[in-house]
Every structure is written in C-alpha cells, then in structure tokens.
Amino acid sequence: MSTEPNGERLAELRKAFAAIDTDGDGFITEREFGEHFPAMPAEAIGSLNQSGDSDGDGRFSFEEFVRLVSRD
Ligand SMILES: [Ca+2]
Numbered sequence: 001m002s003t004e005p006n007g008e009r010l011a012e013l014r015k016a017f018a019a020i021d022t023d024g025d026g027f028i029t030e031r032e033f034g035e036h037f038p039a040m041p042a043e044a045i046g047s048l049n050q051s052g053d054s055d056g057d058g059r060f061s062f063e064e065f066v067r068l069v070s071r072d
C-alpha cells in the first residue's frame with residue numbers, strides 16, 4: 001500500500017501513541033486524548049473519535065491512530 005508509513009515514521013508514531021496512552025493499555029480513549037490535549041474542545045475530540053474509530057469500540061488502537069494521522 002502506498003499510504004503505509006515507513007519504519008522511521010512508524011517509530012515516531014509509536015512514540016506519540018505511547019505518550020498519549022498514559023495508562024499504557026495499548027488504546028487511546030477520549031479521556032486520554034483530552035488529558036494530552038487540554039486545549040482541544042470536547043466536540044473536536046468527539047468528531048476525531050467518530051472518524052478515526054473504525055471498529056466502533058470507542059477508543060483508538062495503534063492501527064486506528066496510524067490511519068487517522070496518515071490521512072491528508
Ligand atoms: Ca490507554
């Protein structure tokens with residue numbers, strides 16, 4: 001796939017993901033997002049969640065996170 005991030009980018013994303021995933025369970029919840037980006041309005045986080053949470057479990061897996069930030 002042409003949109004697949006390369007290894008370097010993937011390592012960066014892993015770091016970013018781990019920084020937001022404060023309890024380290026491998027998923028980013030809306031609450032963790034809000035804690036990491038306190039300036040971001042709740043509705044912006046909500047719409048991020050809606051567009052990025054492709055399996056609808058209410059949290060971001062690393063795969064969903066990569067897909068979200070890899071979009072233009
Ligand atoms: Ca978490």
Ligand SMILES: [Ca+2]
Pocket residue numbers: 053054055056057058059060061064
């Ligand atoms: Ca999900």
